[in-house]
Amino acid sequence: MKTKCLLFVILMLLITLISGCSNEGDKYIGKWTGLENPDNPRSYIHQMTIEKNGDNFIIKRKIGKYNEHNRDKLEWHDSTEDTDSATLKDDKLVVSGNLTTTTYTYIEKDNLLLYSGNGGVYLQKDNDGKILEDLKKQAADALTKYWEENPLKKTSSINDNPFEKYGKTKW
Numbered sequence: 062m063k064t065k066c067l068l069f070v071i072l073m074l075l076i077t078l079i080s081g082c083s084n085e086g087d088k089y090i091g092k093w094t095g096l097e098n099p100d101n102p103r104s105y106i107h108q109m110t111i112e113k114n115g116d117n118f119i120i121k122r123k124i125g126k127y128n129e130h131n132r133d134k135l136e137w138h139d140s141t142e143d144t145d146s147a148t149l150k151d152d153k154l155v156v157s158g159n160l161t162t163t164t165y166t167y168i169e170k171d172n173l174l175l176y177s178g179n180g181g182v183y184l185q186k187d188n189d190g191k192i193l194e195d196l197k198k199q200a201a202d203a204l205t206k207y208w209e210e211n212p213l214k215k216t217s218s219i220n221d222n223p224f225e226k227y228g229k230t231k232w
Contacts, residue, residue, distance in 0.1 A: 086149045088167050089118060093174045094192045095184030102199040103129070103207070107182050108139075109174075111147075111154070111165075118147045118154055120165070125197075127204050132213065135201050 089111045098104035103126075110121045125139040147154040147165065154165035166175040174184040185192050 084113075085152075086113065086118060086154070088169075089154055089165065089174070092187045092190070093184035094187035094190075094196065095174075095176070095182050096196055097124075097179055097182055099183070102196070102203040103127070105179075106193065106196050106200070107176065107179075107184060108187075108193060109176070109184060114146070116148070118149070120145045120147055120154070120156065127197075127200055129204060129207075132208050135204065137197065 090113055091111060093107075093109045093111070095107050096102065096104055097107060105124045105126050107122070107124050112119045112121075121142050121144050123140045123142045125137060128136045128138055145156040145163070147156045149155075152167075156163040156165075164175075164177045166177075167173075168175060168183075172186060174186075176182045176184060187193055
């Protein structure tokens, strides 16, 4: 009986030890989404996917926004996807470029990712895509409201007759 109890305790300790050990940087893995300017729902929406690749991390990044100039129809536009390779240094993901260094910092207390590009963008974990869809809906609603509050002014046509327009008579 003592042997069974001892084996059970050892097994439980091993399970606890194995489950408690996570690889450094695993908290970064997944999909992340955030608004460039949280005070403006019409600002760019950043989307990132971070994957582990050996000792490095692959970061795929793109931004999206509605085309604000086509008032007839809401059109979502994504940028082309950029891919970077990052390394884990001082508990941050670091992308070293020729002229700049970009960092990704995980903020544990808020479960956010701070992307140092574009002046700093906070992203939320978004593995199911729900945050992206919510931000897109907020942007669509804000843009529609903006268009309603700021209607286009009628501009004169090239074919307008200047004599009629300005009240002058022809010679």
